[in-house]
Amino acid sequence: MSIQWIPMRGRLALVSAICALMLAPPLLSPAHALASNPAGNEDGKPTSTVRAMCAPTLDASSMGPRYVVSVPELNLRSGPSTTCEIVAELDRDTAVYLIGEQTEDEDYIWIPVSTSAGVGYVILESIQPTAADGTCGSRGTFSDTGETGFTAEVVNLRNGPGLGCSVLTELNGGTPVTIMGPATEQDGESWLPVSTPLGDGYMYAGGYAPPGSWVQPVAVAVLMYHDIGDFTDRYRVAPWQLEEQLIWLRDNGYNSITPRDLIAHLDYGAPLPARPVILSVDDGWASVRIFRDLLAAYGFKGTYFLPSYAQLSPDEIWELNQYGEVCGHTVSHQFLDQLSYEGQVYEVAANKEWLDSILGVSTTCFAYPFGSYSATTTEVVALSGYQIAFDAMNGVQYFDGSLNRWHVSRVEVSGFLDLATFAAIVAY
Ligand SMILES: [Zn+2]
Known part of the structure; x- marks a missing residue:
């Protein structure tokens, strides 16, 4: 869909309206779905014994390194392909011993193994090396000690x-x-x-x-605002609502940080304050000034994701970066997943160059318009010189295995939230 002919204000309104269409979680690619369950019985392919490659002669007389099955169920097959017959189903932690060289088909790396259930082939990524036997998989005695x-x-x-x-x-x-x-x-x-x-x-x-010996925060809540104004909708929060939310954050011990603090933490282990929150506002509406002033009144710093048509003067943009942080949001706020590679480079890099020239420093942070990206977008963002990028959904970002610096989660704050709902989705 082309929106080039729409006048600027109309385009912004349309952009906000389209946002609603884009916030559904992206579908997993088939490859991703497969990788998440690569070895279960539901491998989606028919079992066949007709292939000559199945059932090669395996020599189990000299067993190699010990591995264990690291997925809930793993098929032991007669040959290195999902088209080969299933010899046995191996449970998690079943010991397997390597008895030959790995082979690769178009989907997986296969390795011949010897097990108590016989010899055959398993998918290499579903087993892991282990040093010794243990008592695994029994968790019946768990009880909360309160610590x-x-x-x-x-x-x-x-x-x-x-x-x-x-x-x-x-x-x-x-x-x-x-x-x-x-x-x-x-x-x-x-x-x-x-x-x-x-x-x-x-x-x-x-x-x-133990508790008290480590003050590392467990998460950061990255709040995503858009417009601030009296006529609230999904993309417009009233000034009194924002004020109420800032008071709640202050009274509950939240401390604002900006993306550069998060980058320093991720790259160098720089300490974060307790309960960090990033208060971000997208799209550079004129009401950014209200956002800026209310945050300042409650001692918070703002993060500003600005497209190149932001309704702010260069001096204002420079000043926002002194008290908070200014980040990129593309030249014209298009769906990056629908642009060519070159088109994405232009949208991301030209916006960054424009911001860098105003700020006098290299802009470090970026947010995907509509939360939309393709397989190449992250590369474009990284090659443009950004150091961190934010999605448009998925809630509070925990500091666990889920943190991806190119897709940091955000919490959408719409104009429809009462304070209790706000507190519920922000608290961690
Ligand atoms: Zn936006």
Whole structure:
């Protein structure tokens, strides 16, 4: 759809209206959907024994390194293809021993293994090497001890106490963990049963920091505003609503940061204040001035995502960057996923050059108009010199494995929210 002929104010109104259409979660690509369940029985392909490549002769006499199955169920197949017959279904933590070289078909890397259920091929990414046998997968004795601390560093969450138990996920430093029972000794290490935002499991005790010993915030709420005005709608919040929200944030201990603080934290471990919040406003409406002044009145800094048609003078833009932070939002606010690579480069880079020339520094932060991007957009944004980019949805951004600096989540603040609802979606 072309909107080139619409006068500027009309275009902005249309842009806001189109935003509503774009906020549905993006569909997973088939490749992504496959990768998330690469080895279950639902691999979506018919089983066939007609292929000659299936059932090659495997020599299990010399067993190689020990691995364990790291997915809930894994098919052991007669050959290195999803078209080969299923020999057995292996549960998580089943030990498998490598007995040959890996082969690759168009979808997966396959490796021949020996198991208690026979020999065959499994998908390499669904198994993981382990040092020793452990007691894995039994979590019946978990009970909340009432102690919630944090991970002091990046640690593996395993499904049992010991290096022989499979890794469920990786927990970033600062992830809240609740101790769920006494520690177990295994493999020369103490293992704590823990409950975490990413699931229950075991972590080595040396990676645990008790409450009070670590003040790392667990999340940042990146609030996304658009227009400020009396006639509220999804994209317009009344000044009194904004004021009420700022008072709630102040009274509940939130501290505003801007993207440069988040970048310094991610890159150099620079400390963040307690309960960090980024108060961002998109699209450079004239009402940005109201936003700026109300934030200043309550001691908060603003973050301003500006397209090149922002209704602000260069002097005002420069000043916004002194008290808060100015970020890019493309030249003309188009759907980047519908532009050619060159078209995206123009929209992203020309807007950044314009902002850089006003600010006298390199703009570090960017937000995708409509939250829209294609497979190449992140590359365009990074190559343009940005250091962080924000989506238009997905709620509070936790400092766990979900943080992607090119797709930091935001919380939409619409004009329809009462204070209780605002508090509910912002609190963490
Ligand atoms: Zn926008």
